[in-house]
Amino acid sequence: MISYKKELDILEKSNRFRKRKIFDNNIIDMASNDYLGLATKKKLFKKASKELLKQKYLSPKASLLVNGYSKLHKKFENKLSKLNKFEDAIVVGSGFLANISLIESMIRKKDILFIDEDYHASGILATNLAQGRVVVFKHNDFEDLENRLKEFNALNYRTMIAIEGVYSMRGDIAPKEFNDLALKYNSILLVDEAHSSGVIGDNLLGWYDYWNIIPSKNHIKMGTLGKAYGSYGAYILASKEIISFLENRAKPIIYSTAPSLFDITLAYFNFKHIIQNKVKIINKIKQNQNIIKKYLNIDVNSLIVAIEINDNQKVLDIQKYLLEKGYIIGAIRQPTVKKAILRVIIKNDIKKKDLLEVINYLQNFRYNRKKL
Ligand SMILES: Cc1ncc(COP(=O)(O)O)c(C=O)c1O
Secondary structure (H helix, E strand, O other), X not given: OOOOHHHHHHHHHOOOOOOOOOOOOOOEEEOOOOOOOHHHOHHHHHHHHHHHHOOOOOOOOOEHHHHHOOHHHHHHHHHHHHHHOOOEEEEEOOHHHHHHHHHHHHXXXXXXXXXXXXXXXXXXXHHOOOOOEEEEEOOOOHHHHHHHHHHOOHHHOOEEEEEXXXXXXXOOEOOOHHHHHHHHOOOEEEEEOOOOOOOOOOOOOOHHHHOOOOOOOOEEEEEEOOOOOOXXXXXXXXXXXXXXXXXXXXXXXXXXXXXXXXXXXXXXXXXXXXXXXXXXXXXXXXXXXXXXXHHHOOOOOOOEEEEEOOOHHHHHHHHHHHHHOOEEEEEEOOOOOOOOEEEEEOOOOOOHHHHHHHHHHHHHHHOOOOOO
């Protein structure tokens, strides 16, 4: 008989076994990627519902390339490309599909992809589908990248550099030097902005905004809607030529149903809300970052606080302890990260008193004042 029990037993033994759970809604959320707390904003949800109910078709029905493309998709694409200053945009079903789309379709036989070792699992998976060569460089290490670019005579090839704006686990920001290298070596720069859009930059637009980079032909931005934008789905911003290439070559765009009309409409209103309220949102982000600096002495530039514990069982125990106190934080284990971490999301809707209480518990564990 075919069985996977042995593999599951191994996962259990090494504290790497996973199980999806439904948590009590009264538990205070400091684990999800709902960075700005939009997942509970019923007013915005109602606006999106009202808008959608005006339409004849309520679901996309087909791929973007058949007749699933609607005015609602286009309106959102136009808003995204205009505000982010990219030539063109295309919506995609999810960030996972967007990474597969970009890497699988764009890395042709003679091309080289240079990718950060901590790039999201969807991008790493896509490297198996890429036809060209894939070179992995050390996390956020632009010197290592430059050595690799030189080693492979990057100027003789069509190349792409793939990084994340804010890294999903450690919450650190990719340095601006990656853009300098992309320009110097005439490389396409792909930035996965899943955790940076809506969180960093003077206009809360993400990594390009944070470093004041005006997008040009070689720049690509991939953003997701399931995080700060409080919805589900993704988008790709790039030159007209690259977007047209994706429309013609990227299988998850051609052969998958167009993104949900409701999710896109909700993301549209949420995005508008973020832009209109950016000053207030930025102030709150800074306030929470300052609290983390003051009490935990950790410099945070995003809304992800990573605390290294390096023990798979211990992160689970700490998570369980906090759950009993009414808070949920992330317990991230190998293989997702090299060393187990607590991932605490200092969401904008967290009350100061709750943040301080969680910090107090974390301080106890961090300085071993509390034994489990
Ligand atoms: C950095 C990064 N890229 C891509 C994705 C995938 O996005 P989605 O959840 O929309 O599939 C995620 C999801 O967690 C992510 O963290």
